[in-house]
Amino acid sequence: MSQPIAPAASPVASSTPFPARSLRIALFGFGTVGSSVARILIESAPAGLELTHIVNRDVARKRVDWVPSSVIWSEDAASVLAADVDIIVELAGGLEPAGNWVRQALGAGKSVVTANKKLIAYHGLELEKLAVDKGVHLLYGAAVAGGIPVIPGLEHGLVGDRVERIEGILNGTCNFILSKMEQGSDYAPVLAEAQSLGYAEADPTEDVAGYDARAKLTILMRLALRAQVPPESIDARPITEVTAIDFSYAKDLQCTIRQIARAERVGEHFAATVGPMLVPLASPLAWSRGTENMVITTGHYGGDVVFSGHGAGGHPTAVAVVSDLVGLAHGACRIALPSKPSSVGTELEVPHYIRFLVDDRPGIVAGIAGALAHEGININAILQKPGFPLDRLPFVVTVEPCRTSALKRALVEIGQLPALLQAPLDMQILEK
Numbered sequence: 001m002s003q004p005i006a007p008a009a010s011p012v013a014s015s016t017p018f019p020a021r022s023l024r025i026a027l028f029g030f031g032t033v034g035s036s037v038a039r040i041l042i043e044s045a046p047a048g049l050e051l052t053h054i055v056n057r058d059v060a061r062k063r064v065d066w067v068p069s070s071v072i073w074s075e076d077a078a079s080v081l082a083a084d085v086d087i088i089v090e091l092a093g094g095l096e097p098a099g100n101w102v103r104q105a106l107g108a109g110k111s112v113v114t115a116n117k118k119l120i121a122y123h124g125l126e127l128e129k130l131a132v133d134k135g136v137h138l139l140y141g142a143a144v145a146g147g148i149p150v151i152p153g154l155e156h157g158l159v160g161d162r163v164e165r166i167e168g169i170l171n172g173t174c175n176f177i178l179s180k181m182e183q184g185s186d187y188a189p190v191l192a193e194a195q196s197l198g199y200a201e202a203d204p205t206e207d208v209a210g211y212d213a214r215a216k217l218t219i220l221m222r223l224a225l226r227a228q229v230p231p232e233s234i235d236a237r238p239i240t241e242v243t244a245i246d247f248s249y250a251k252d253l254q255c256t257i258r259q260i261a262r263a264e265r266v267g268e269h270f271a272a273t274v275g276p277m278l279v280p281l282a283s284p285l286a287w288s289r290g291t292e293n294m295v296i297t298t299g300h301y302g303g304d305v306v307f308s309g310h311g312a313g314g315h316p317t318a319v320a321v322v323s324d325l326v327g328l329a330h331g332a333c334r335i336a337l338p339s340k341p342s343s344v345g346t347e348l349e350v351p352h353y354i355r356f357l358v359d360d361r362p363g364i365v366a367g368i369a370g371a372l373a374h375e376g377i378n379i380n381a382i383l384q385k386p387g388f389p390l391d392r393l394p395f396v397v398t399v400e401p402c403r404t405s406a407l408k409r410a411l412v413e414i415g416q417l418p419a420l421l422q423a424p425l426d427m428q429i430l431e432k
Contacts, residue, residue: 026053029091036318048329115142121215139324147316161299165264172291172312173207174259210236227342237275
C-alpha cells in the first residue's frame with residue numbers, strides 16, 4: 001500500500017490554514033520559465049512564499065526593475081545553497097550543474113522544486129530517496145507537459161486505478177512543426193519559424209529526434225505504470241523523415257500525423273516507443289495544435305482520462321512550478337508510488353503505414369507483398385497518387401495489425417529490392 005511521505009520540517013503550523021512564516025525561495029535560472037515564476041510570485045504573492053534569491057550566469061544582463069530590491073541576485077550558486085533559504089527552485093535544466101545543485105540542496109535539508117525532465121528521468125529515483133532520507137521534498141509537477149497537471153493527476157487523482165496504457169503528445173516543438181505541416185508547410189521553413197519563436201533550440205535534435213519526449217515518457221511510466229526503465233531503452237524515431245506527401249496520404253486514410261509517445265503493459269513486460277504516428281482524425285490526439293500537449297491514460301477500472309492544454313512556454317510551466325511551491329507552503333505531501341525495474345521493448349501488435357519511394361518497374365508490389373507474406377503480415381491497402389515521375393514514385397502500403405519484430409524483418413528483406421531509392425518510412429497507426 002502506498003505511504004505518504006512525511007511533510008518536510010517547516011514553520012507551517014498544521015492547525016492553521018496559512019504558514020506562520022513565509023518559506024524563503026531561491027530561484028536557480030532566470031530564463032523563460034524562471035522569469036515567469038518570479039513574476040507570478042511577485043505579482044500574485046501566494047501566501048507563505050517569499051522570493052529571496054535569484055541565481056544565474058552573467059547575472060547583470062538578467063536584472064529587471066520589476067523584481068523587488070530585497071531579492072538578492074547572484075552568480076555564486078554555492079553561497080546561495082548555503083544561505084538561509086527553505087526551497088531551491090531549479091530551472092536551469094540539463095544534468096549538470098543542475099544535478100549537483102539539487103543534490104547539495106537536498107543534502108542540506110532544503111526542499112527542491114524543478115521542471116527538469118532530463119534530471120528526473122535519469123536520476124529521479126536517487127534524488128527522491130535522498131529527499132526522503134533528509135526529511136524534505138522533491139517536487140517536479142512541471143517536468144512533463146508543462147502547465148498541464150499530469151503528474152499531480154497521476155500521483156493523486158489516478159492512484160486508485162491500475163493504468164494499463166499511456167499515449168500522448170509530450171513535445172510542443174514537434175507538435176508545432178507537424179501541425180503546421182498538416183496545413184501544407186514544409187519541414188525546413190517550419191523548423192526555422194519554430195526557432196525564431198523560441199519554441200525550438202538552435203540545435204533541435206532533442207526535440208525532433210524524440211529524446212525530449214522519451215525522457216518525459218520515462219517519468220510517466222514510473223508514475224503511471226510503476227515501471228522503472230532507462231530512457232535509452234525506449235525506441236525513439238525522428239520526425240525529420242515525414243514529408244508533405246505523408247500528410248496527403250494520411251488525409252486519405254482519415255488520419256493526421258503527430259509525434260506520439262506511447263507505453264503499455266504487454267503481459268509481464270512493457271512496450272514503449274516515441275515517434276511520428278498516424279492518428280485517426282476522430283482521436284483527441286488529432287485535435288492538438290501548435291505547442292499544445294495531451295496525455296491519455298487508460299485505466300483498468302476508470303477507463304480513459306485525457307489531460308490537455310499548453311504544455312510549453314514560460315507562463316504555463318511556471319504555473320506548475322508555483323503550484324508545487326504553494327503545496328509545500330501549505331504542508332501538502334506526495335504519495336510514494338511503488339515502482340520496480342522493468343524490461344521494455346517495442347513489441348506491439350498494431351497496424352502500420354509504410355511509404356516507399358521507388359524507381360517504378362514491374363514486380364515491386366509483388367516483392368513487397370512476398371516479404372510481408374513471409375512474415376504472416378496481411379496488406380490492408382495500397383495507395384498511389386497520380387502525377388509523380390515514375391523514376392521517383394511514392395506510394396503507400398498499409399498493413400493489418402502485426403508484431404513489430406515481424407514487420408522489421410520484412411522491411412529488411414524489402415530493403416534489398418533494387419528499385420528502392422531510400423529506406424521505407426514506417427509509422428504506427430493508432431487504432432480508433
